[in-house]
Amino acid sequence: MVVVAHPDDIEFSCAGTLARWAKNGTRVSYVLCTSGEVGIAEAGMTKEKATSIREAEQRAAAKIVGAEEVVFLREPDGLLQPTLELRKKIVREIRRFKPEVVICGDPTIVWAGEDYINHPDHRAAATAALDAIFPAAGQPNLFQELEAEGLTAYKPRKVYVTGWNQTDLYINITETIDVKVSALRAHRSQMGDWDPEPRIKEWASERARGKEMTYAESFRVVTLESDEDWAKNNGRVLSDEG
DSSP: OEEESSTTHHHHHTHHHHHHHHHTTOOOEEEEEEOOTTOOOOTTOOHHHHHHHHHHHHHHHHHHHTOSEEEEEEEOTTOOOOOHHHHHHHHHHHHHHOOSEEEEOOTTOOBOSTTOBOOHHHHHHHHHHHHHHTTGGGOTTSSGGGGGGTOOOOOOSEEEEESSSSOOEEEEOTTTHHHHHHHHHTOHHHHTTOOOHHHHHHHHHHHHTTTTSSSEEEEEEEESSOHHHHHHHHTOOOOOOO
8 A cells, every 4th residue: 555645755765665566466545635626726626626636637647557546535635634633534545555664754854865854744744644554553442442343453564665765675577677667657737848758767866776676666664563463463465575
């Protein structure tokens, strides 16, 4: 499961990894906190129309990657806050889908290079996601009312945090880099006349430098439960995320 703020956040950050996993039979769920409804700066554009456009683009991108589902929480774009209500919404999705791994952003990143400030929605989504993943989703007495929906406590095995700093896992996306680019191109309202391929391949090549691979995506990984305990507690067979 991936939890992000906006349509296209997944494609920029981790779509190559997700495409690799999906290709090998992993079920993938996208959770979008907003629908990116303020992200089309055109005369006459309404939030309602932008919502329709951007949700359709995200679904098309997810289909290219091989994701099984796309969930929109429809929190306000540009005004996202890590509220208890948002935390509960994410907990609901975690308890329903029961992911082995949850991918989210890094809420501590503000300064992201010399020409970019990390969007406050990105930070809010990352904070809410991490707070939902641990401890909330796995605590039976937190959001206990979700049991009325048949949703009981569940703890993911690992958290993969995307970002620029302190990454310790590099996933080879050489075979899926073109899928990543194609998925990003599905966000036509955001790409405009810009061809993302050269820059995406440049970034992925920089991540792969010295790693005996051509293109890579990188993550900081937090293991919440040992492989053996998680498999035993959930009656599941572990995947090979590498």
